Amino acid sequence: MNEEIRVKEVRLVDEQNNQLGIMPVRDALRIAEERNLDLVEVAPQGKPPVCRLMDYGKHKYEQSKREKETRKKQRIINVKEVKMRPNIDEHDYQVKFRNAVRFLKDGDKVKATIMFRGREIVHNPKGQAILERMANELSELSVIERRPKLEGRNMIMILAPKTDKQD
Incomplete structure (x- = not known):
């Protein structure tokens, strides 16, 4: 200058x-x-x-x-985590499900994690079924950004909130 x-x-x-x-x-x-x-x-x-x-x-x-x-126009998207176990009780699942719904409505991504401890790792189809159920029940609010995948002793799935462009 x-x-x-x-x-x-x-x-x-x-x-x-x-x-x-x-x-x-x-x-x-x-x-x-x-x-x-x-x-x-x-x-x-x-x-x-x-x-x-x-x-x-x-x-x-x-x-x-x-x-x-x-x-001002930018929206910071956070990733909120919902942790579960493969033999989760129905009521506990519903609590986690409601939390996931709240996170998605707030515009945040949801990382659903199934934690396997000890010998539970052999029941990974059970964990897969829980994550698939959550994805199906949340299909109106979210899209699957990452399918359920086993990483070490955790099975992780990421759901992103649906936007108007994705409808």
Whole structure:
């Protein structure tokens, strides 16, 4: 910006995006001073580098406003976990199911985990059945992002909330 530009010649663009041509930096700085604007290097990799006449403070302010707006519109998606065991009781399953429903309605992903301990690992079809049941019962609210898969002593399935685009 302004005196910090260390090249001999620049391609100058004014505040209305009109090309003023290639000129020495000191001439570009003189034009910027006459118009009470700043000379800002916008494309340093160009041959010669491209500089624009602008009010740098105003530009910075507009940029921060745009960034704030985009941050406002972003939704951070968390992954909430629901842990179960292969021989889970019906009531306990219903509690976990209601939690999963709440998480999906809040817009979060759900990681459903079946934890196998000791010799329970031989009953992995039982764990698979529990996860498949949960996926079927949640099919109106979610889509399966990752099918049930055994990882070590845990079987994991990830459900993502349905969006309007996926209907």
